[in-house]
Amino acid sequence: xxxxEISDLTKEFRVPEKNPGLWNAAxxxxxxxxxxxxxxxxxxxxxxxxxxxxxxxxxxxxxxxxLKMLSGLLHPSSGTANVLGYTPWQRRTAFQKQxxxxxxxxxQLWWELPAQETFRLNQxxxxxxxxxxxxxxxxxxxxxxxxxxxxxxxxxxxxxxxMKAELAVSILHRPKLLLLDEPTLGLDVVMQKKIRQFILxxxxxxxxxxxxxxxxMDDVVELCPRVILxxxxxxxxDGSLRQVVERYAPHKVIRADFNEAVSPVELARIGRIAQYQxxxxxxxxxRGEVSPRAADLLTHFPVADLTIEETPIQxxxxxxxxxxxSKAAPRG
Ligand SMILES: Nc1ncnc2c1ncn2[C@@H]1O[C@H](COP(=O)(O)OP(=O)(O)O)[C@@H](O)[C@H]1O
Ligand SMILES: [Mg+2]
Numbered sequence: 001x002x003x004x005e006i007s008d009l010t011k012e013f014r015v016p017e018k019n020p021g022l023w024n025a026a027x028x029x030x031x032x033x034x035x036x037x038x039x040x041x042x043x044x045x046x047x048x049x050x051x052x053x054x055x056x057x058x059x060x061x062x063x064x065x066x067l068k069m070l071s072g073l074l075h076p077s078s079g080t081a082n083v084l085g086y087t088p089w090q091r092r093t094a095f096q097k098q099x100x101x102x103x104x105x106x107x108q109l110w111w112e113l114p115a116q117e118t119f120r121l122n123q124x125x126x127x128x129x130x131x132x133x134x135x136x137x138x139x140x141x142x143x144x145x146x147x148x149x150x151x152x153x154x155x156x157x158x159x160x161x162x163m164k165a166e167l168a169v170s171i172l173h174r175p176k177l178l179l180l181d182e183p184t185l186g187l188d189v190v191m192q193k194k195i196r197q198f199i200l201x202x203x204x205x206x207x208x209x210x211x212x213x214x215x216x217m218d219d220v221v222e223l224c225p226r227v228i229l230x231x232x233x234x235x236x237x238d239g240s241l242r243q244v245v246e247r248y249a250p251h252k253v254i255r256a257d258f259n260e261a262v263s264p265v266e267l268a269r270i271g272r273i274a275q276y277q278x279x280x281x282x283x284x285x286x287r288g289e290v291s292p293r294a295a296d297l298l299t300h301f302p303v304a305d306l307t308i309e310e311t312p313i314q315x316x317x318x319x320x321x322x323x324x325x326s327k328a329a330p331r332g
Contacts, residue, residue, distance in 0.1 A: 009079035054224030100170035104182035126173035160191035217310035
């Protein structure tokens with residue numbers, strides 16, 4: 001049985017029409033007019049137990065709305081969802097105990113209190129036996145290097161520390177399904193890596209199913225063999241990440257600072273020059289050539305600093321939307 005199966009899932013938000021002017025405001029109080037915003041339209045997909053899937057799309061594409069329906073926070077306008085054998089919006093206790101929704105921009109931790117207080121609360125809510133609770137907390141504290149953070153009020157933690165505590169508290173009850181909405185948003189590179197390692201570890205160790213949204217291409221590349229792409233609430237692509245990347249992001253980006261100005265003519269042999277300012281350049285290099293070209297750059301140019309980056313996911317998505325073959329092209 002798949003962990004998630006949705007069929008024709010659709011969500012329209014109804015929002016009051018905005019009529020500027022006093023007279024219209026008075027009129028609209030009497031007879032409110034509503035406008036329908038189609039957030040998710042006829043979405044179909046199925047995710048097997050243990051899969052780690054990236055859920056991608058531009059801002060406003062409908063990702064968060066979908067995750068909220070999958071966790072039962074929102075009722076759909078139509079369509080069905082089967083998540084771990086339940087209809088999420090029926091909000092059965094047995095279902096609530098088997099998944100977690102983590103939102104990068106919203107905290108479930110008590111702001112004024114140390115994280116450990118929220119941990120204890122969740123122990124009560126999820127009825128986790130003492131011995132199991134202690135063992136799990138110990139393991140998570142160790143794995144996420146949280147020891148020093150547990151007794152500090154959450155509002156005093158850094159964003160990265162808070163995010164780690166957030167993840168820890170949301171898996172105290174060992175959910176079989178994790179829905180992660182932008183888990184690395186705003187984190188520095190080192191912290192992003194830790195969060196990714198942890199997500200992967202959790203997936204491997206417990207065969208947990210994980211569906212995650214991210215604007216960070218590194219998250220997707222390192223974690224998700226499969227991606228589901230949506231645009232304006234509609235499915236655009238569902239399949240292997242490799243295929244998307246090869247097709248729409250055949251390059252990586254080398255960003256270099258030099259100790260003295262270098263010649264753009266010579267730089268051009270390393271890769272396509274996307275930006276050039278004398279002592280600083282951004283080069284696009286074919287994916288398979290990154291190592292030899294970076295080595296060439298380091299040996300033959302006065303490199304002060306160098307980073308290799310993925311094409312931003314926004315860019316990949318933009319290319320996908322503008323270059324998609326007609327069958328996968330977005331409406332309109
Ligand atoms: N509570 C709401 N009321 C009205 N419109 C909403 C609400 N939540 C989301 N939307 C709209 O639904 C669309 C999808 O939003 P969302 O699911 O948040 O997209 P994403 O997470 O992909 O950025 C957007 O047009 C957004 O403005
Ligand atoms: Mg969102």
